[in-house]
Amino acid sequence: MSFGKMPIANSFIKKNNFKKQFFYNMEAGFCKNCSTFQLIKVPKAKMMFNENYAYLASTSKFMKKHWNQLSNNIIKNLKLNKKSFVVEVGSNDGIFLENISKKKINHLGIDASKNVCDIATSKGVNSLNAFFNVKTSKKIISKYGKADVIVCTNTMHHIEDINGVVEGMSELIKDTGTIITEDPSLKEMLNKNAYDQIYAEHMYIWSLSSMNFLFGKYGMEIYHIENNGNHGGCSRYFIAKKNVKKITSNVLTHKNLEKKLGINKISTFIKFKNKINFLKKKLRSTLINLKNKNKIIVGYGAPAKSSTILNFCDIDNRIIDKIFDNSTTKIGKYTPGKSLIRIENSDNFKKTKSDYCVLFAWNHKNEILSKEKSYSKKNGKWIVPVPKLKII
Numbered sequence: 464m465s466f467g468k469m470p471i472a473n474s475f476i477k478k479n480n481f482k483k484q485f486f487y488n489m490e491a492g493f494c495k496n497c498s499t500f501q502l503i504k505v506p507k508a509k510m511m512f513n514e515n516y517a518y519l520a521s522t523s524k525f526m527k528k529h530w531n532q533l534s535n536n537i538i539k540n541l542k543l544n545k546k547s548f549v550v551e552v553g554s555n556d557g558i559f560l561e562n563i564s565k566k567k568i569n570h571l572g573i574d575a576s577k578n579v580c581d582i583a584t585s586k587g588v589n590s591l592n593a594f595f596n597v598k599t600s601k602k603i604i605s606k607y608g609k610a611d612v613i614v615c616t617n618t619m620h621h622i623e624d625i626n627g628v629v630e631g632m633s634e635l636i637k638d639t640g641t642i643i644t645e646d647p648s649l650k651e652m653l654n655k656n657a658y659d660q661i662y663a664e665h666m667y668i669w670s671l672s673s674m675n676f677l678f679g680k681y682g683m684e685i686y687h688i689e690n691n692g693n694h695g696g697c698s699r700y701f702i703a704k705k706n707v708k709k710i711t712s713n714v715l716t717h718k719n720l721e722k723k724l725g726i727n728k729i730s731t732f733i734k735f736k737n738k739i740n741f742l743k744k745k746l747r748s749t750l751i752n753l754k755n756k757n758k759i760i761v762g763y764g765a766p767a768k769s770s771t772i773l774n775f776c777d778i779d780n781r782i783i784d785k786i787f788d789n790s791t792t793k794i795g796k797y798t799p800g801k802s803l804i805r806i807e808n809s810d811n812f813k814k815t816k817s818d819y820c821v822l823f824a825w826n827h828k829n830e831i832l833s834k835e836k837s838y839s840k841k842n843g844k845w846i847v848p849v850p851k852l853k854i855i
């Protein structure tokens with residue numbers, strides 16, 4: 464499945480750097496042996512995860528609450544105490560670990576991007592700026608000992624050297640410990656036609672089948688799974704060493720749902736490809752028609768996902784005037800690739816006149832539409848691009 468030339472999704476750029484952009488050919492494929500849906504080739508990790516990493520997890524109040532709930536659940540259900548050791552791989556700005564740190568539980572966050580690590584440290588989160596792999600895992604064991612819990616949320620899909628990461632986790636986790644991962648789900652990506660989840664940072668879109676295959680290689684298994692609607696639909700996997708924990712009925716139910724959807728069949732992905740090519744044409748022609756009627760079109764949210772939509776659908780600053788976002792790392796910059804749309808502080812959305820607003824952060828629809836209620840009252844219309852084009 465080819466998407467054409469793409470920029471690095473989170474590389475929002477300054478005006479004087481337009482000509483210095485990096486492009487790669489984005490092609491996705493499905494492997495029948497290990498059931499992974501993945502990009503065929505991705506740029507070097509350092510090009511994506513560095514001191515300029517733009518995604519700040521704490522920009523959403525909803526997500527802050529979500530990770531706070533996860534920490535409370537873990538403390539209660541896995542019976543953690545102050546002597547327990549919690550490790551997070553891909554700790555971003557400390558959105559999850561700050562809850563663990565406040566409870567004075569031993570912890571360590573590891574993140575490859577220095578800017579987000581620094582934010583986490585300033586919140587009192589013990590952080591290490593590094594890529595996680597077998598070498599990092601050994602260093603952590605010799606300094607802190609083995610972990611009771613390893614949390615890795617919205618990160619497993621980022622890592623090209625996924626075998627190195629899982630091997631490192633299998634060494635770092637205690638024999639009775641639990642690894643918890645949470646990522647956008649392949650099942651939901653297919654159900655929702657959420658093709659914008661595909662970009663270099665998301666090298667893999669995981670399913671229960673592919674996760675179990677991967678962890679199985681290192682003597683582990685998924686013993687429990689929970690699903691939620693975040694990021695268009697995520698699965699949370701609970702993983703332990705083989706035969707240590709009882710496998711719950713949720714795992715079997717989910718396995719059957721994946722089978723019913725045909726998650727391990729090439730034909731499923733060919734259908735998906737046809738659907739998204741249709742969505743591309745529909746979004747582009749809708750926006751061009753509105754523009755031809757002299758309508759002012761803006762966008763809300765500049766998620767990494769918007770890079771895929773804009774570049775795949777050939778939408779640029781001649782169609783969309785500006786995009787509003789609340790991330791300090793994005794405001795004042797431009798969307799990457801050919802689109803080059805200016806990002807403005809979302810505080811200015813209310814005072815800016817527009818007729819239509821494309822909700823690129825469609826996964827935060829409830830949070831955004833409730834804080835921008837006045838837009839509809841002023842006859843502004845929201846264009847929601849996924850799961851299917853909807854104007855509200």
Ligand code: JHZ
Nearest residue numbers: 518522523617694764765766767768788789790824827
């Ligand atoms: P959001 C991220 O993807 C990045 P993205 C990453 N690659 C990943 O794995 C996935 O999450 C799962 C803005 N916003 O959360 C902030 C407002 O302006 O959909 C963000 O720029 N106002 C690590 O980037 C964007 O929208 C608001 O009220 O696709 C949302 O980005 C809210 C709620 C958000 O993630």
